[in-house]
Every structure is written in C-alpha cells, then in structure tokens.
Amino acid sequence: MTTPITTSVFDLFKVGPGPSSSHTIGPMKAAFDFRQRVGQLTEPEQQRADSLHVYLYGSLSATGKGHGTDRAVVAGLLGWQPETTDPVALTNLLKDPAERYPVPVGNQTVLLGPEHIHFERKRYESPYANTMVLRLMAGNETLAEEEYYSVGGGFILRKGEPEPDPSAQSVPYPYSTMAELKVQLIQHHLTLDALLMANEMALTGSTRAEINARLDDLLAFMHRAVRRGLRNKGVLPGTIKLSRKAPLLYGQAKSLANSSDSFLLFLNAYCLAASEENAAGGIVVTAPTSGASGVIPGLTYLAKRHFHYSPATLRSGLWAAAVIGFLVKHNASISGAEMGCMGEIGTASAMGAAFLTRCAQPAGAIETIEAAAEIGIEHHLGMTCDPIGGYVQIPCIERNAMGAAKAYNAYLLATAGRASFQKISLDAVIKVMKATGRDMSKRYKETSQAGLALSATEC
Numbered sequence: 014m015t016t017p018i019t020t021s022v023f024d025l026f027k028v029g030p031g032p033s034s035s036h037t038i039g040p041m042k043a044a045f046d047f048r049q050r051v052g053q054l055t056e057p058e059q060q061r062a063d064s065l066h067v068y069l070y071g072s073l074s075a076t077g078k079g080h081g082t083d084r085a086v087v088a089g090l091l092g093w094q095p096e097t098t099d100p101v102a103l104t105n106l107l108k109d110p111a112e113r114y115p116v117p118v119g120n121q122t123v124l125l126g127p128e129h130i131h132f133e134r135k136r137y138e139s140p141y142a143n144t145m146v147l148r149l150m151a152g153n154e155t156l157a158e159e160e161y162y163s164v165g166g167g168f169i170l171r172k173g174e175p176e177p178d179p180s181a182q183s184v185p186y187p188y189s190t191m192a193e194l195k196v197q198l199i200q201h202h203l204t205l206d207a208l209l210m211a212n213e214m215a216l217t218g219s220t221r222a223e224i225n226a227r228l229d230d231l232l233a234f235m236h237r238a239v240r241r242g243l244r245n246k247g248v249l250p251g252t253i254k255l256s257r258k259a260p261l262l263y264g265q266a267k268s269l270a271n272s273s274d275s276f277l278l279f280l281n282a283y284c285l286a287a288s289e290e291n292a293a294g295g296i297v298v299t300a301p302t303s304g305a306s307g308v309i310p311g312l313t314y315l316a317k318r319h320f321h322y323s324p325a326t327l328r329s330g331l332w333a334a335a336v337i338g339f340l341v342k343h344n345a346s347i348s349g350a351e352m353g354c355m356g357e358i359g360t361a362s363a364m365g366a367a368f369l370t371r372c373a374q375p376a377g378a379i380e381t382i383e384a385a386a387e388i389g390i391e392h393h394l395g396m397t398c399d400p401i402g403g404y405v406q407i408p409c410i411e412r413n414a415m416g417a418a419k420a421y422n423a424y425l426l427a428t429a430g431r432a433s434f435q436k437i438s439l440d441a442v443i444k445v446m447k448a449t450g451r452d453m454s455k456r457y458k459e460t461s462q463a464g465l466a467l468s469a470t471e472c
C-alpha cells in the first residue's frame with residue numbers, strides 16, 4: 014500500500030470565500046502561515062524588516078487577478094482565516110491603490126501595498142502549477158523567505174516541509190485506493206459510513222456526535238449559499254459583466270412545477286445559485302474546490318428539499334462523496350491547474366454521483382457507489398480549464414449545473430443492472446485522469462491562455 018489517506022472530511026469540505034480555493038483560500042492560508050513564521054524571527058531581525066514581497070507564479074500569476082489572489086494574500090497577512098472572513102471586507106481590500114496595510118512582524122509592522130504583490134510572468138522552476146514565494150526584506154537583504162504550493166481545494170504545501178509522519182496520523186482502517194478500501198470493508202464487516210467515521214474520529218480526536226454535528230453544519234453552509242444565490246440578482250463582479258441567472262431559473266422552475274422540465278430547472282437553479290455566490294466572492298464550501306462548489310450543494314439541496322432525505326441519510330451521502338474526493342486527491346489531483354476542469358468539476362460530479370447512489374440505496378453495495386463515481390469521472394476526462402478573463406464565471410458557473418446533471422445520470426446508469434456490468438474500475442479511471450492531466454498543455458490548465466478564454470474579446 015502507498016501512504017494511506019489521512020485527509021479529514023473537514024479539510025476536503027472547507028468553508029471560505031470564493032471564487033477559487035486554489036487561488037483564494039490556499040494563498041490566504043499560505044500568507045497566514047508566513048505571517049506566523051516571521052513572528053518567530055529574533056527581535057533584532059524583526060526590527061530591521063522594512064518590506065514584504067509576494068511573488069505569484071504559474072497559474073496564480075496568470076489568473077490570480079480575476080480570482081482575487083492579491084486580496085486573499087493581503088487578508089492572510091492581516092491574520093484573516095478563510096472560514097471567518099467577511100466577504101464584503103475581502104472585496105474591499107486593495108480597492109484604494111493608495112491604501113497601505115500594516116502587517117505585523119513581531120512587535121513591528123511593515124506596510125504592504127499593491128506594489129509588493131508581483132504577478133510574475135517569467136517561468137519559475139517548481140513542482141506545482143500554483144506557486145508563491147513570500148519574502149521579508151531589510152533593504153536588499155532577505156530576512157525570511159518561504160515557497161508555497163497551492164495544490165487545489167485550498168490545500169497548501171510548503172517547500173522543504175517534512176512529509177507528514179504516517180505513524181503520527183494513523184487511522185484504524187488504512188487504504189489508499191478503492192480496491193484497498195473494499196478489502197477493508199469486507200475484512201472488518203463494516204459499512205462505508207462506519208469505516209470513514211472511525212478513521213475521522215482517529216484523525217480529528219472528535220466524537221461521533223461532534224463529527225455528525227459538523228457535517229450538518231457543512232450542509233447548512235452549503236444550503237445558505239444556495240439560498241443566497243436564489244435571492245441575489247444583478248451582475249457579477251469583474252469585466253465580463255455576467256448577469257446572475259439563478260433567481261430567473263428558480264422562478265421558471267416554480268412556474269413549471271408540474272412539467273417534465275421542472276426537476277432539471279430546480280437542479281440548475283440550485284447549482285447556479287451556489288456557483289454565482291462563489292463567483293461573487295461569497296462564503297461557500299469547497300466540494301472539493303470553490304470553482305466546483307455548486308455541484309454538491311445543488312444536489313444535496315435537491316435531495317433535502319425534493320427527496321426529503323433525513324439528516325442521517327444526507328450525512329451518509331456526504332461520506333460517500335467525501336471518499337471519492339479523497340481518492341482523487343490522493344491518486345491524481347483536484348486542482349484545475351494540475352488536471353484541467355476534469356479535476357474540479359469531474360471530481361465534483363463523481364462525488365455527486367456517489368452521494369446520490371448512497372442516499373437512494375442505504376444498503377447499497379460499495380461497488381454501485383464506485384460504478385457511479387467512475388462514470389462521473391469517465392465522462393469528464395480531458396475537460397479543459399479555460400476561464401474567461403481568469404474569472405470563475407464562464408464556463409465555470411454553468412459547468413457546475415452540467416456536472417450535477419451528469420452526476421444524476423451517472424447514478425441512474427450505475428444503479429441499473431448489476432455493478433459487475435461496470436468494466437472500468439474507479440482506480441483505473443483516476444489513473445487515466447492523472448495521465449491525461451499530465452499530457453494536457455498548461456495552456457488549458459487555469460492559465461486563461463487558450464480555449465474559451467480566447468473568446469474574451471467577444472464578451
């Protein structure tokens with residue numbers, strides 16, 4: 014077995030401001046980490062500090078402006094945390110180019126302005142597409158420097174950081190692939206929920222009741238984003254001037270409630286609502302990323318409102334969704350900058366298919382959940398990431414609705430007939446996703462250098 018999966022469900026589903034977990038939440042967390050580190054310099058060093066510079070490379074440089082990476086970095090340096098950030102205050106950062114922000118360095122402060130955030134165009138040797146370097150200076154002398162990688166879904170790595178010690182994060186039922194997970198389930202006669210709950214309790218030290226309450230909170234955060242998006246009208250921020258559409262679709266769905274279209278209209282409205290909130294910089298839940306934060310919220314809202322699933326069933330569905338996200342993150346990547354959109358919407362769609370399957374078939378076999386997720390990924394393979402203007406709007410918002418619709422169909426396809434009809438395993442399709450992502454030109458991986466992004470002039 015390779016290193017076992019030790020991701021917490023609460024790291025996969027993170028509350029934070031939109032529009033992009035890798036370009037907003039990740040950089041905010043990296044900047045916050047740097048702020049903590051410079052606070053540990055010696056006092057003489059802190060006293061000499063006179064400037065702080067942030068260098069953004071790769072996809073962070075290419076689409077960071079549209080994604081609000083500069084504002085996220087300032088917020089992190091000011092000590093803000095994603096889950097408690099006020100989205101309006103975040104939007105207002107850097108609005109006035111003359112404003113300078115005091116960043117504490119121990120007992121001193123250095124002033125930070127837009128001239129200290131560098132969107133670097135030159136090539137930078139780095140193992141990850143989203144790379145940022147933070148540097149604390151005294152004149153021309155570097156007092157502290159750290160290099161961070163934002164690897165999707167708001168997860169960050171720091172250069173030189175020792176690999177987490179697997180023994181320090183041991184789980185009772187280790188697995189790194191779907192095949193290994195199935196062996197654990199059979200050997201220990203466990204349900205998927207029971208296995209994942211036991212691992213989560215070991216990882217977080219929380220009780221079953223605490224974890225259930227936090228899962229309910231996550232669903233509540235997701236559904237608040239949907240409800241806000243169903244109400245909020247107007248034009249989204251940015252140069253595209255894209256009008257919000259969710260309230261319109263919701264009105265249509267209600268007026269056509271007895272037509273055969275209404276089910277899909279409601280689902281479209283819910284997914285667009287959460288995605289439009291994300292695009293507006295509102296508080297969303299990464300599922301598994303902010304760009305894909307409309308699929309699972311839309312489907313869970315539909316499941317709650319239209320199928321009347323109980324809180325326990327919704328939680329079971331969320332576990333099934335989570336394990337698919339864990340497997341893709343561990344064995345490929347959930348980052349648009351690494352995999353293109355198949356890593357974001359493709360994964361979200363597979364998670365959604367697993368969610369629906371688990372909710373509809375409480376005693377259903379893991380093989381059926383696996384088949385649904387496999388279909389979800391299979392039909393997103395090769396999907397590029399080419400957001401117009403670097404904004405998480407076109408194609409992202411509609412893509413969430415399309416990902417949810419495919420998730421629903423994947424669930425229907427997987428639950429028809431026997432799971433053994435499925436000839437491709439989930440592990441195999443995840444490997445294909447990884448290989449396809451590696452082969453994909455970086456122009457199609459969240460750099461806005463090709464594809465739809467080149468249609469920007471027509472908008």
Ligand code: SF4
Pocket residue numbers: 304305348349353354355357358397398399400405406408409412459
């Ligand atoms: S195109 Fe897909 S991967 Fe790219 S920013 Fe939009 S949602 Fe994310």
